[in-house]
Amino acid sequence: MFGIGVPELVLILIIGLVVFGPGKLPGVGKALGQSIKEFKQANSDDDKTVDVGEQKKLNAETDKK
Helix, strand or coil: CCCCCHHHHHHHHHHHHHHHHHHHHHHHHHHHHHHHHHHHHHHHHHHCCCCHHHHHHHHHHHHHC
16 A cells, blocks of 8 residues: 555564653554544545534533533
8 A cells, every 4th residue: 555564664663662662652552543433434424414593502501611
């Protein structure tokens, strides 16, 4: 897909381990996975449209809180 082989992947993992440490690395991976999942979900929701009046009502409700 991106032309990333095993040596490149190992290098990326080692750099991540050095930067974030072994304790934070699973949390970083989880956050990255959730971000990718949400991005894909947002892209697949192209067929949904939002009414401008509905959006203004939602914005007004959140501003009150």
